[in-house]
Amino acid sequence: MMGPSQQVRGEFASLITEAVKRLYSEAGISDDQILLSISKAKPGSGDISSSISFGISKQLKRAPQEIAKSIASGVKFTKMITSMKDENGYVNASINEREYARLVFSAIAERGEMYTSNSMGKGRKVLIEFPAVNPGKPWHIGHLRNAILGDTIANVMAASSYNVEREDYIDDLGLQIAESLWGYMNLSDKPDKKFDQWLGEQYVNVNKIMAEREIKPQIDALAKRMEELDTKEAREARSLSERCVKAQYETAFNYGIYHDVMIWESDIVRAKLLAKAMAMGMEKGVFEKVTAGKYANCIVVNLEKVKGVAKDFENPSEDTKVLVRSNGTATYVAKDIAFHMWKFGIIKADFHYNVMLERQENGKPLYTTAASGSDAVFGEAEVAVNVIGSAQRYPQLILKAVLELIGYKKESSNIVHVSYGEVGIEGGSLSGRKGGWLGEGKSFTADTLLEEVKAKALEIVNSSEKITDKSKSGEIAKAVAIGAIKFEFLRIAPEKRVTFSWERALNFESSSAPYCMYTYARSKRILEKAGYVAKQLSEADYGTVERDLDFELLKMIGEAQETVEKACSEYRPNVITDYLLNLSSLFSRFYEKMPVIKGGNAKDLRLALVSATMGVTKQALSLLGIDVVDYM
RNA sequence: GGGCAUGUGGCGCAACUUGGAUAGCGCAUCGGGCUUCGGACCCGAGGGUUGCGGGUUCAAAUCCCGUCAUGCCCGCCA
Numbered sequence: 001m002m003g004p005s006q007q008v009r010g011e012f013a014s015l016i017t018e019a020v021k022r023l024y025s026e027a028g029i030s031d032d033q034i035l036l037s038i039s040k041a042k043p044g045s046g047d048i049s050s051s052i053s054f055g056i057s058k059q060l061k062r063a064p065q066e067i068a069k070s071i072a073s074g075v076k077f078t079k080m081i082t083s084m085k086d087e088n089g090y091v092n093a094s095i096n097e098r099e100y101a102r103l104v105f106s107a108i109a110e111r112g113e114m115y116t117s118n119s120m121g122k123g124r125k126v127l128i129e130f131p132a133v134n135p136g137k138p139w140h141i142g143h144l145r146n147a148i149l150g151d152t153i154a155n156v157m158a159a160s161s162y163n164v165e166r167e168d169y170i171d172d173l174g175l176q177i178a179e180s181l182w183g184y185m186n187l188s189d190k191p192d193k194k195f196d197q198w199l200g201e202q203y204v205n206v207n208k209i210m211a212e213r214e215i216k217p218q219i220d221a222l223a224k225r226m227e228e229l230d231t232k233e234a235r236e237a238r239s240l241s242e243r244c245v246k247a248q249y250e251t252a253f254n255y256g257i258y259h260d261v262m263i264w265e266s267d268i269v270r271a272k273l274l275a276k277a278m279a280m281g282m283e284k285g286v287f288e289k290v291t292a293g294k295y296a297n298c299i300v301v302n303l304e305k306v307k308g309v310a311k312d313f314e315n316p317s318e319d320t321k322v323l324v325r326s327n328g329t330a331t332y333v334a335k336d337i338a339f340h341m342w343k344f345g346i347i348k349a350d351f352h353y354n355v356m357l358e359r360q361e362n363g364k365p366l367y368t369t370a371a372s373g374s375d376a377v378f379g380e381a382e383v384a385v386n387v388i389g390s391a392q393r394y395p396q397l398i399l400k401a402v403l404e405l406i407g408y409k410k411e412s413s414n415i416v417h418v419s420y421g422e423v424g425i426e427g428g429s430l431s432g433r434k435g436g437w438l439g440e441g442k443s444f445t446a447d448t449l450l451e452e453v454k455a456k457a458l459e460i461v462n463s464s465e466k467i468t469d470k471s472k473s474g475e476i477a478k479a480v481a482i483g484a485i486k487f488e489f490l491r492i493a494p495e496k497r498v499t500f501s502w503e504r505a506l507n508f509e510s511s512s513a514p515y516c517m518y519t520y521a522r523s524k525r526i527l528e529k530a531g532y533v534a535k536q537l538s539e540a541d542y543g544t545v546e547r548d549l550d551f552e553l554l555k556m557i558g559e560a561q562e563t564v565e566k567a568c569s570e571y572r573p574n575v576i577t578d579y580l581l582n583l584s585s586l587f588s589r590f591y592e593k594m595p596v597i598k599g600g601n602a603k604d605l606r607l608a609l610v611s612a613t614m615g616v617t618k619q620a621l622s623l624l625g626i627d628v629v630d631y632m
Numbered sequence: 633g634g635g636c637a638u639g640u641g642g643c644g645c646a647a648c649u650u651g652g653a654u655a656g657c658g659c660a661u662c663g664g665g666c667u668u669c670g671g672a673c674c675c676g677a678g679g680g681u682u683g684c685g686g687g688u689u690c691a692a693a694u695c696c697c698g699u700c701a702u703g704c705c706c707g708c709c710a
Contacts, residue, residue, distance in 0.1 A: 032650095035650095036650050037650095037652090039652085041653095042653050042654080045653080049652095049653085051651095051652050051653085054652070054690075054691075057690075058689090058690080063690095064690075087653080088652095088653060089652090089653085089690090090652080090653070134710085171710070174709085174710055175709070175710080176709095176710080294708095295708080297708095298708065300708095310635085310636095311634085311635060311636085312634085312635050312636075312705085312706075313635090314634075314635080318706080318707085322707085322708045323708095324708085325708040326708065327708080329708085331707090331708070331709085331710085332709075332710045333710095335710090336710095389704090390636075390637065390703095390704065390705085391704055391705060392705085392710090393635090393636060393637085393704085393705065394635085394636085394705055394706060395705095395710090419636090419637085421637075421638080421703085421704090422703080422704075424703090460672070464670095464672085465670090466670060480672090491645075491646090492644090492645070493645090493646085495637060495638075496637090496638070496645085497637085497638070497702095497703065497704090499644095501644090504644070504659090507659080508672055509658080509659075509672065510657085510658050510659080510672090510673090511644085511645075511657075511658045511659080512658090512672085514672055515658095515672065515673090517672085518670085518672050518673080521670075521672095522669085522670055522673090525669075525670060526669050526670090529669060530669080570649080574645090574646080578645095578646065578647095578657090581646095581657075581658085582657085585657080585658095588673060588674065589674070589675095591669080591670095591673080591674085592665095592673080592674050592675085593674090595668085595669075596669060597669050598668080598669075599669095610669095631670095632670095632672075
């Protein structure tokens with residue numbers, strides 16, 4: 001099922017192809033080349049354009065202008081593509097407004113809420129992991145970027161017919177948790193605020209103490225006891241982590257971010273995933289136990305074998321990568337290899353699951369692995385998407401390389417590292433250890449951010465004359481705030497670093513979610529005033545589409561599905577924010593110039609355009625995890 | 633030392649994967665627009681050697697080589 005813009009492009013492509021095959025078959029132009037040569041036309045030069053003449057020109061050493069001319073004049077037109085002319089070597093075509101309107105509106109009528117979705121994923125199962133924050137501190141704005149990216153990519157993939165499972169990985173066995181546990185056991189202050197906040201602050205304190213006193217051996221000992229699982233320390237650490245994760249998930253829920261399952265590191269150890277993975281690697285001769293020298297008693301993988309997979313491996317400072325340390329504990333990479341084998345169903349784990357929350361606001365339960373509980377089936381995916389900072393590129397590459405070495409080439413290529421740039425603050429970093437996230441005055445936690453932005457939104461909402469029912473103010477302000485925050489992160493391409501600024505976070509003007517939400521609310525009012533009910537447009541209605549704004553808006557609405565596909569295949573939500581901003585901007589211009597209710601003959605068509613804009617805006621924002629409001 | 637990412641008007645971004653027509657958008661600045669469907673809006677103006685230097689091409693922000701700057705990574709940390 002293709003979207004309107006794609007259908008028309010296909011039609012244009014086949015016309016061009018026909019002409020090229022007939023006139024210039026000796027140039028050896030492929031169908032793909034033709035498809036890629038097509039783009040929107042320059043304003044004033046028709047609607048759709050191909051630059052294929054230049055490619056032919058190169059092959060045949062003839063002037064592109066001449067080639068374009070003969071292509072344009074040799075084409076049989078269709079109802080949709082009604083004229084073609086050459087211009088500076090381009091072949092420009094016009095689309096028939098009436099036909100296009102019919103195409104778009106019948107797609108909307110047919111597909112309704114599914115209008116922006118597509119069938120790319122073909123039902124394939126994808127396990128997406130985010131944000132995997134250590135269970136010892138509150139989410140800060142860096143973690144929030146991860147969570148928002150992950151949530152959106154999950155939504156976009158689901159809209160692209162993937163069977164999406166959202167998973168969060170909880171590393172409750174790390175040294176960081178041992179440090180927190182040490183603080184919990186040895187320091188006198190007791191929790192007096194949101195638990196993740198308190199624990200995170202305490203973690204900063206423990207690090208200060210570590211710089212002054214020799215407590216590291218105690219912490220290492222704690223970490224070891226934690227890994228033994230059935231110890232008192234292990235139980236305390238888990239309960240500490242669980243309290244913290246519950247607090248973190250309050251934040252997640254406040255932002256409307258949900259998961260299907262949490263997988264805990266300690267349960268991975270309990271399920272003996274690692275042992276199975278190591279055994280398999282040894283058996284295949286990829287891993288080896290070192291008996292002497294620097295790595296005596298370690299299990300390692302030699303990266304010599306993966307040279308050529310990526311340039312990163314060409315000159316590593318060290319060829320040997322330790323998987324299991326001489327003391328018998330596993331490194332991060334080893335755990336990740338084992339975990340990914342589970343994700344793909346290569347090895348099974350006897351995980352037990354508990355229901356953490358019967359019903360999240362999205363209507364679905366949240367499961368968690370546990371020491372005991374029922375069986376359930378998670379994982380066994382075809383694609384594993386990992387939303388992880390760009391700093392982890394190297395270990396992610398090793399993971400892929402090792403999986404391929406063991407013989408799982410397909411699975412390896414189906415690990416997608418959605419790599420994103422870190423979030424910084426002006427003149428500092430968000431270090432957990434040093435407490436950069438605590439800030440001065442305002443902290444940089446996701447909770448504080450939401451509070452601040454919500455307060456600002458409430459100010460504006462309260463002064464709005466459009467909101468007569470003031471009891472809704474809080475709800476509206478919250479939706480606006482969440483939208484503004486998510487959009488602000490999503491509009492920037494993932495690979496870019498972002499420097500957080502309060503000033504920008506608190507600005508709801510043009511390049512923002514509120515701008516798009518405003519489009520929705522305004523549209524809604526028009527339809528309300530007109531007493532609009534969706535109906536089948538008549539031929540006469542289709543005929544009222546005017547060039548310029550009516551048609552521009554129509555064309556943009558026709559690009560919705562294609563936009564979602566692009567965002568999906570590139571793992572770049574900013575494709576959608578761009579689209580939404582352009583759509584809203586175009587709608588604003590349409591709104592200024594084109595009377596709708598007083599549109600005379602064009603009234604029904606314009607009402608349908610308004611309704612379509614509204615629908616697409618709502619659907620696209622919802623992919624970004626942003627709710628629209630009726631008044632604002 | 634090696635690898636990766638980033639570098640686009642004063643500021644924040646888009647276009648780079650797939651080379652195409654006049655490099656788009658927002659903020660800020662300056663000037664306009666509400667007795668007409670919602671001003672969280674719209675219209676107009678000024679502001680660009682796309683870090684720098686080469687190369688390929690009819691055509692380069694986009695591809696190649698080199699170079700500079702910034703950040704990250706190259707651990708028996710995670």
